[in-house]
Amino acid sequence: MERNGRSVLEMKNISKEFYGNKVLKGINLSVQEGEIHGIVGENGAGKSTLMNILFGMSVIHSTGGFEGSIEFLGKPVRISSPFDAMALGIGMVHQEFMLIPGYSVTENIKLNREITKDNFFSKILGPGLRTLDWDSMGQDAKRALSKLEMDIDEWARIAGLPVGHMQFVEIARELDKQNLKLLVFDEPTAVLTESEADRLLSTLRKLAETGISILFITHRLHEIMEVCDRITVLRDGVQVATKSKSETTIEELARLMVGHSIESVGKRKVNLSERKTILKVRDLRVLMPGETVQKVDLDIKEGEIFGIGGLAGQGKIGIANGIMGLYDSSGSVEFDDKLLPLNNPREVLKRGLAFLSEDRRGVGLLLDMSVEMNIVAPAIEIHRKFLKDMGVFSVLDRSQIRAFAQDMIQKLDIRCLGPDQPVKRLSGGNQQKVCIAKALALEPKLLFVSEPTRGIDIGAKKRVLDTLVELNQKNGMTIVLTSSELAELRSICDRIAIISEGRVMGILDPDAEDAQFGLLMAGEYAVR
Amino acid sequence: MTQVRRFLTNNAVSILFVVIGVLGLRVSGLSLPFFLEDIVNRLARNSFMVLSLIIPVLAGLGLNFAIVLGAMAGQAAIIVVTHWKIPGLGGILLSILLAFPLAVVLGILTGRLLNRARGKEMITTLILGFFSNGIYQLVFLLLVGSVIPMKNDVLVLSSGVGLRTSIDLTGGLKNGLDDLLRIPFPVCAAVTGIVLLGVYLTRFFRRRSVRLGKMVGIGLLALFLIGWGLFQVYTRSMFNFVRVPVGTFLIVLGLCVFITFFTRTKLGQDMRTVGQDRHIAEVAGIDSDRIRIIAMVMSTVLASIGQIVFLQNLGTFSTYGSHEQAGMFAIAALLIGGASVAKATIGQALLGTLLFHTMFIVSPLAGRTLFGDAQLGEFFRAFVAYGIIGLSLALHSWKKQMQAREEARRSV
Numbered sequence: 001m002e003r004n005g006r007s008v009l010e011m012k013n014i015s016k017e018f019y020g021n022k023v024l025k026g027i028n029l030s031v032q033e034g035e036i037h038g039i040v041g042e043n044g045a046g047k048s049t050l051m052n053i054l055f056g057m058s059v060i061h062s063t064g065g066f067e068g069s070i071e072f073l074g075k076p077v078r079i080s081s082p083f084d085a086m087a088l089g090i091g092m093v094h095q096e097f098m099l100i101p102g103y104s105v106t107e108n109i110k111l112n113r114e115i116t117k118d119n120f121f122s123k124i125l126g127p128g129l130r131t132l133d134w135d136s137m138g139q140d141a142k143r144a145l146s147k148l149e150m151d152i153d154e155w156a157r158i159a160g161l162p163v164g165h166m167q168f169v170e171i172a173r174e175l176d177k178q179n180l181k182l183l184v185f186d187e188p189t190a191v192l193t194e195s196e197a198d199r200l201l202s203t204l205r206k207l208a209e210t211g212i213s214i215l216f217i218t219h220r221l222h223e224i225m226e227v228c229d230r231i232t233v234l235r236d237g238v239q240v241a242t243k244s245k246s247e248t249t250i251e252e253l254a255r256l257m258v259g260h261s262i263e264s265v266g267k268r269k270v271n272l273s274e275r276k277t278i279l280k281v282r283d284l285r286v287l288m289p290g291e292t293v294q295k296v297d298l299d300i301k302e303g304e305i306f307g308i309g310g311l312a313g314q315g316k317i318g319i320a321n322g323i324m325g326l327y328d329s330s331g332s333v334e335f336d337d338k339l340l341p342l343n344n345p346r347e348v349l350k351r352g353l354a355f356l357s358e359d360r361r362g363v364g365l366l367l368d369m370s371v372e373m374n375i376v377a378p379a380i381e382i383h384r385k386f387l388k389d390m391g392v393f394s395v396l397d398r399s400q401i402r403a404f405a406q407d408m409i410q411k412l413d414i415r416c417l418g419p420d421q422p423v424k425r426l427s428g429g430n431q432q433k434v435c436i437a438k439a440l441a442l443e444p445k446l447l448f449v450s451e452p453t454r455g456i457d458i459g460a461k462k463r464v465l466d467t468l469v470e471l472n473q474k475n476g477m478t479i480v481l482t483s484s485e486l487a488e489l490r491s492i493c494d495r496i497a498i499i500s501e502g503r504v505m506g507i508l509d510p511d512a513e514d515a516q517f518g519l520l521m522a523g524e525y526a527v528r
Numbered sequence: 529m530t531q532v533r534r535f536l537t538n539n540a541v542s543i544l545f546v547v548i549g550v551l552g553l554r555v556s557g558l559s560l561p562f563f564l565e566d567i568v569n570r571l572a573r574n575s576f577m578v579l580s581l582i583i584p585v586l587a588g589l590g591l592n593f594a595i596v597l598g599a600m601a602g603q604a605a606i607i608v609v610t611h612w613k614i615p616g617l618g619g620i621l622l623s624i625l626l627a628f629p630l631a632v633v634l635g636i637l638t639g640r641l642l643n644r645a646r647g648k649e650m651i652t653t654l655i656l657g658f659f660s661n662g663i664y665q666l667v668f669l670l671l672v673g674s675v676i677p678m679k680n681d682v683l684v685l686s687s688g689v690g691l692r693t694s695i696d697l698t699g700g701l702k703n704g705l706d707d708l709l710r711i712p713f714p715v716c717a718a719v720t721g722i723v724l725l726g727v728y729l730t731r732f733f734r735r736r737s738v739r740l741g742k743m744v745g746i747g748l749l750a751l752f753l754i755g756w757g758l759f760q761v762y763t764r765s766m767f768n769f770v771r772v773p774v775g776t777f778l779i780v781l782g783l784c785v786f787i788t789f790f791t792r793t794k795l796g797q798d799m800r801t802v803g804q805d806r807h808i809a810e811v812a813g814i815d816s817d818r819i820r821i822i823a824m825v826m827s828t829v830l831a832s833i834g835q836i837v838f839l840q841n842l843g844t845f846s847t848y849g850s851h852e853q854a855g856m857f858a859i860a861a862l863l864i865g866g867a868s869v870a871k872a873t874i875g876q877a878l879l880g881t882l883l884f885h886t887m888f889i890v891s892p893l894a895g896r897t898l899f900g901d902a903q904l905g906e907f908f909r910a911f912v913a914y915g916i917i918g919l920s921l922a923l924h925s926w927k928k929q930m931q932a933r934e935e936a937r938r939s940v
């Protein structure tokens with residue numbers, strides 16, 4: 001990675017307070033031309049806040065601004081709105097969802113950068129009335145997508161695309177910008193599968209070679225080691241270190257982030273042969289765009305942790321979504337010896353199943369509500385739990401809610417000021433943990449979990465997996481874990497099914513050899 | 529099957545009013561030509577006003593109850609022009625010109641206010657309408673003749689202060705637009721058919737992407753209009769006495785074309801973006817406050833023209849009441865057409881105007897034949913106008929809640 005040493009960005013002595021809570025303390029960050037600079041830190045360490053300052057986001061300015069100074073290309077600058085940031089040549093892929101679901105891919109990519117042509121009225125009344133040039137806009141969108149080697153229909157509506165594709169649309173929007181000098185990626189890979197993430201990483205490298213500087217935030221440390229030139233580590237708003245890649249290791253970064261070393265999740269062994277089958281799936285077909293399930297048969301035993309793995313786009317995501325009734329599906333599913341109606345999410349929830357969806361960005365959380373109310377809302381709604389019966393009507397059982405929320409906050413290590421803090425004031429990763437707590441509050445007999453550790457830092461990841469194992473062992477909850485991280489599957493699952501082309505290619509023991517997993521994922525039947 | 533059901537539930541309100549309209553027409557015993565005469569006039573009168581509500585909906589501001597302000601601006605201009613005794617088209621153009629700066633200023637002020645009342649836009653415009661009505665009354669009831677010099681025996685009360693409660697535009701602006709060109713209804717139908725046929729044929733030969741089913745449908749409709757029109761002209765039926773105010777309809781058509789054009793411009797797209805999600809719009813660098821002010825200004829200006837079009841057709845107005853009604857009735861009409869707080873189209877505006885006024889025409893008559901009392905029909909239509917607004921606002925907030933719940937459920 002060549003570097004001519006010209007500094008693009010200098011953030012000096014940056015501090016930020018939210019309502020008296022100091023979340024950044026004297027951060028110094030410098031980025032050079034063509035450099036890929038990684039930022040790592042636990043959930044709530046202050047990474048997004050730092051980037052929001054750089055991008056002039058209104059959350060920063062409506063909460064009293066920040067301290068410190070920013071220099072861009074050697075000159076001091078004041079960035080008081082995203083507009084200012086863009087004018088300087090700063091682009092940002094935000095951690096939260098920034099697409100308009102009702103718009104097409106093209107409209108989103110060209111958002112506020114639409115190509116227009118003159119007409120009679122615009123010549124008299126000004127450029128605001130220029131007509132949109134849909135053809136050129138579509139071409140631009142296509143070009144930007146092809147830079148990412150993505151084959152997405154540029155006229156498709158965003159609503160209904162798989163999350164991974166949405167993420168690439170957001171990235172394409174940044175790539176389409178012409179005067180780009182510095183690009184911020186706030187956890188772009190959190191919603192991507194490993195292969196999609198690889199594609200993104202190679203795009204980052206290509207971009208850097210053209211002289212664009214990149215700030216890259218991720219919780220997957222191996223990604224950091226793959227592409228970054230230098231890495232800044234934040235812990236609780238303090239800059240613990242800035243290191244160049246050659247002088248550090250994954251282990252050291254992890255230790256710097258968390259402040260202590262992390263052991264891996266313990267394995268366990270159970271005998272499944274005499275267990276009864278709790279979920280029997282036959283001929284399941286699910287029409288989920290980008291993750292179609294062709295024909296899946298599965299028998300899931302009571303009390304096991306069943307893993308579902310496979311490459312992106314092969315349909316592993318579709319299985320849970322189909323059974324939970326979120327996408328059109330057909331076939332037969334029996335739960336607890338009773339036929340489960342398809343395409344009826346409410347009924348499925350009532351029967352004691354629950355689902356932690358892979359798509360957790362922006363959906364599902366009532367942002368203005370407190371952490372505790374978010375956690376218990378679905379349980380109240382579906383199972384009428386956490387209610388006190390007062391005869392004619394029932395009221396919320398505040399103390400029970402508080403106790404449950406506090407237990408979850410402690411178990412999952414949700415970093416917040418307390419159960420009554422509004423969810424919108426939590427960092428992205430901590431909001432994810434609230435989503436997990438929500439699913440657990442339903443106390444399901446069977447829990448589908450998709451990508452539970454997405455966007456969650458390595459320390460908290462262990463906590464989340466430990467919690468799942470504990471629920472499984474203590475409460476006998478059956479868990480179906482869908483994940484694109486094989487290591488995660490192998491660490492806690494009893495059996496792992498690998499999905500390819502919408503079918504089950506084979507079911508393996510977590511201790512099976514890597515080669516066997518590889519073969520199945522590539523779509524070859526395993527030799528039994 | 530599910531498609532049929534979805535169509536029915538999505539258009540329940542409009543379908544209900546079609547049924548009421550058709551039944552009412554039957555019961556009232558009105559003959560078709562008489563009904564047509566009335567409805568054509570009312571369409572010409574009110575469509576413009578209803579259309580002026582579309583742009584704020586596009587920008588996410590919801591139903592703009594503050595078009596009352598635009599209506600006031602239009603009315604004030606009419607009063608001035610009537611005082612100056614400038615008749616006909618000239619008077620109308622002048623009043624549009626006079627109303628314009630006033631409407632712009634009112635629009636800017638409303639827009640600014642709304643930017644401070646985020647998320648409570650509709651209730652704010654509603655209250656603003658009431659508030660400004662107070663100012664309007666102050667000016668025309670107390671200040672005219674005392675502080676603002678005005679000598680006019682016809683307009684001003686005999687005490688010399690304040691305007692009379694109703695103003696007659698006969699000999700002034702009355703029908704200034706309508707009478708530019710009046711054509712018998714059958715001729716109009718035939719001409720419309722020919723234009724329709726022409727437009728779609730050229731479209732068909734230019735690009736082949738037009739759907740065949742739609743083409744055939746439109747072709748048949750056009751041929752029917754031509755055939756029916758010519759037949760009526762030939763037989764000299766009663767329909768020939770229905771004379772369409774083409775001038776007014778051309779202005780309405782002009783507005784439809786403008787709105788369609790506008791949604792395809794950069795500014796229109798920005799408005800849609802702001803309407804869809806303000807936060808995302810701002811992060812993309814759109815100045816959403818500015819866009820919302822522009823939307824309010826456009827709506828207020830259009831409403832001021834709308835009121836002028838309305839009153840020239842009616843020919844007389846109640847000085848202190850016409851603008852109030854204008855807002856409520858336009859909103860009710862839009863909602864009856866199937867529009868919602870979040871989505872409104874030209875088609876819905878026009879259909880709504882048609883259905884709403886059909887109800888207006890038939891309900892007193894139906895009331896008389898059914899209950900022997902026209903007053904009952906009168907009550908009925910006031911009841912419907914306010915009822916429909918209340919109902920759809922309630923429906924809107926209910927839908928919002930359901931969506932939030934649905935999302936909450938999806939995520940678990």
Ligand SMILES: Nc1ncnc2c1ncn2[C@@H]1O[C@H](COP(=O)(O)OP(=O)(O)OP(=O)(O)O)[C@@H](O)[C@H]1O
Pocket residue numbers: 018019023041042043044045046047048049050059095415416424425426427428429430455
């Ligand atoms: N709008 C806000 N109001 C109050 N506090 C906030 C707000 N946004 C963030 N915080 C707090 O600031 C701290 C840093 O949050 P930030 O979003 O920067 O974390 P992060 O490093 O990006 O974490 P993650 O990996 O989870 O995305 C957190 O403690 C969070 O609770």
Ligand SMILES: [Mg+2]
Pocket residue numbers: 047048049095186427428429
């Ligand atoms: Mg973050």
